[in-house]
Amino acid sequence: EACRQLGFHWAVKVINGMLRTAQRDKAVLESSLPDTTPIQTAHPKWFVDSVESAWPEQAAALLKANNVAGPMxxxxxxxxxxxxxxxxxxxxxxxxxxxxxxxxxxxxxxxxxxxxxxxxxxxxxxxxQDEAAQLSAFLLDPQPGERILDACAAPGGKTGHLLERQPQLAELIALDQDVQRLQRVQENLDRLQLQATLVHASLEQFAQDHPQPQFDRILLDAPCSATGVIRRHPDIKWLRKRADISKLADTQLRLLQIAFSLLKPGGTLLYATCSILPQENTRVLHQFLKQQPRACERSISAQWGLAAERGSGHGRQLFPTIDGHDGFYYGLLQQADLQHADTQGH
CATH class of the missing domain: 3.30.70.1170 (Sun protein; domain 3)
Incomplete structure (x- = not known):
């Protein structure tokens, strides 16, 4: 039909013949390719291998959900x-x-x-805001009179939700190093008729300028591979490379270390990503807990998601679901004294 509309009437029979041959000999044609995984799943092979290794029981449904547009x-x-x-x-x-x-x-x-x-x-x-992302404000559970840091705040969805959940905070600081994205945070807060202290800086810069522990609760929604929101940004599948993941994990661990240093004794930190890869999630927490004796993990008792990476004990993982939420990961940490951390942290 396209050939007819373009005026290439001579090509109609040729194209039809090629399509019929491709349909009839699909299996033979696919078997001649060096790797059919990208064709069969519409995902790169390295990603499919990673998902099947980490989540063998959930892999098929996860990959299928990635190829269906997410609901609003x-x-x-x-x-x-x-x-x-x-x-x-x-x-x-x-x-x-x-x-x-x-x-x-x-x-x-x-x-x-x-x-x-x-x-x-x-x-x-x-x-x-996606339902999985909404869970962050419930997990962090801000209380009246507390000081809260949203460490990677833009575009401000979680900032707004924290303020909606607890309007009697002493202060909420929304931090981001991208000034244009920080402006979006302000626009969202203006629409919601809410107020926060917006700071244009990286987390490293902020910690250098404010080295003393000062926050009761911190949300660290860390930069990640975004492999839990592929259905909303399909280009992620092909732009991300296997080598990116280890680099991101290094960045995430560094940010987690910095953010944790800003917690008051007894304070709570919620580590979050929109990734479904354990290397960015459970393994970051595992490495952090090995290095930080003052950190103890708080369990997340919930009916949603799975105990991350088949019972490792570190955090909780959600997967993208058709007609439901995106993929997201949460890990909950608490600042404790050395004796308390030794008995509960690891």
Whole structure:
């Protein structure tokens, strides 16, 4: 049909013949290729091998979910209204939606739509944020009067959620080294009618300028391979290389060490990535706990996700699911005295 529309009528029979041959001899043609994994899975072989090694029981479903566009998920601002109230508003506007399964602020739309058509969006009643990412504010669990650091804050979804969860903080510092992305944090906070202290600096620079432990809780959403959100950014599959992962893990460990130094005694740090690769997740925590005697791991008791890397004990892993949340990892750490860390940390 394309040939006819382009005026190449002479090519119609040739193209049809080639397509019929390819369809008939598909198995033979594929067997002649040196590696059919990228064709069969629409993922590079190194990634498939990594996933099948780390998550043999989940690999097939994970790869399948990566090839299906993720749903549009909203976070209800529970300072303004309940999720049930917002679902009612959506129904009144004839917008099909359903409640999320794990985060009680999460709402899934049946179809993506322009945010400006969502009731209450401009007034801060709702934001766009994946359900897995919403879990961070519940896990960190900020309390009144505390000082919080969002160490890699842009574009500000988690910053806003932390403030929604706890409006009586002493201070929340939103830190990012990208000034343009930090501006997006401010725009999001303005829409939500919330306030935070925005700091343009890298975590290393900030720690040099403020070396004393000063935070009750820290969220470190570390730079990562983003292999848990491939379905939202399909180019990640082909841009990422195997060698990138070890470099990212080195960066993540360094940032974790710096962030932990800023915690008050007894303070809590939530380490998060949107990766599904253990090298960036459980193994970073394992290496950190070996090096830091004042760190102890807090267990995450939850019905969502899996105990990471087949029972290693370090953190909890979510995988992308069709019509559900993205892939995400969480590990919860606490600053403790040496005696306490020796008995509970490792």
């Amino acid at each position: 998920c909203l976070r209800v601002n529970e300072q303004q209204l309940t999720r049930e109230q917002y679902l009612t508003q959506l129904a009144q506007h004839n917008i099909p939606a359903r409640a999320g399964q794990w985060a009680h602020s999460a709402v899934y739309l049946a179809q993506p739509r322009d945010v400006n058509t969502l009731p209450g969006f401009s007034d801060g009643a709702v934001s766009v």
